Amino acid sequence: MDNSVVATAPPRGTSDRILDAAEDIFAEKGYSATSLGDVADRVGIRSPSLYNHFKNKEALYEAVLERLLTDFSAPLAELDSGPVTNERVFQWLETIVRLHHANPNLARLLQHAALSGGPHTNQLIDRLFRPMFQSGAKIEGADISLFENSGLQPWAVMAFNNLVMSYVTMAPMYRDLLGEDPFSDKALKNQLKLVKTLLRAVFEYKGE
Incomplete structure (x- = not known):
C-alpha cells in the first residue's frame, strides 16, 4: 500500500475565484460588455455577494489589472536591475513570450481596451510600455533605443509588442493554416525563434 502523501493546493478563497472569473470575462468581452452578474454567475455566487469583496465593477477591473500588471511588468524590472547583456535581454524576451502563451488574457484585455476603452488605460501604458520607450541601456555596444534618433522608437516599441501580444489574440484564427494548436509547445518554440x-x-x- 502506497502511504505517500500527495500535496494538494490550498482551496482558493472567494476573492481569488472572483478575480479569476472576472479576468476571463473581461478578456472575452471587454470592460463595457461585462457585468457583475456575469462574474457572479461564473463564480457560482449571488451578485450582491460580490460587493463584500469589490465595491463596484471598476474596482474589480482595477484589481484584475493590478494582478496581471504585477506578473507581466516584473521581467522588465528584473532586466533593469542589473547590467543589460545580450543574454539577459533574450532571457527577458523568452519570459515575456512564455507569459503570454501561458496566460493570453492580458493581450486580449488590452485589445478590448484599445478598441472600446475602459478605465485605467493610462495605467496599462505606464506600467507595461513607457519603461521600454524610455530605456537607454546598452547591450554589448548595441543601443536598445536604436530608433530614438530617427523618431521611430515609439513605433518600434509598439511593433515589438504587437508581434508578441497579437499572436495570442490572432493565432487561433490561423489554426487550420498552421496545422497545429497555436498554443502547443511546438508553436511556442517557433514563436520564440521568430x-x-x-x-x-x-x-x-549598425545603420549608415
Whole structure:
C-alpha cells in the first residue's frame, strides 16, 4: 500500500475565484460588455455577494489589472536591475513570450481596451510600455533605443509588442493554416525563434 502523501493546493478563497472569473470575462468581452452578474454567475455566487469583496465593477477591473500588471511588468524590472547583456535581454524576451502563451488574457484585455476603452488605460501604458520607450541601456555596444534618433522608437516599441501580444489574440484564427494548436509547445518554440531572430537583427543593425 502506497502511504505517500500527495500535496494538494490550498482551496482558493472567494476573492481569488472572483478575480479569476472576472479576468476571463473581461478578456472575452471587454470592460463595457461585462457585468457583475456575469462574474457572479461564473463564480457560482449571488451578485450582491460580490460587493463584500469589490465595491463596484471598476474596482474589480482595477484589481484584475493590478494582478496581471504585477506578473507581466516584473521581467522588465528584473532586466533593469542589473547590467543589460545580450543574454539577459533574450532571457527577458523568452519570459515575456512564455507569459503570454501561458496566460493570453492580458493581450486580449488590452485589445478590448484599445478598441472600446475602459478605465485605467493610462495605467496599462505606464506600467507595461513607457519603461521600454524610455530605456537607454546598452547591450554589448548595441543601443536598445536604436530608433530614438530617427523618431521611430515609439513605433518600434509598439511593433515589438504587437508581434508578441497579437499572436495570442490572432493565432487561433490561423489554426487550420498552421496545422497545429497555436498554443502547443511546438508553436511556442517557433514563436520564440521568430521574435529572437528579429530582435537579434535589430541589435546587429549598425545603420549608415
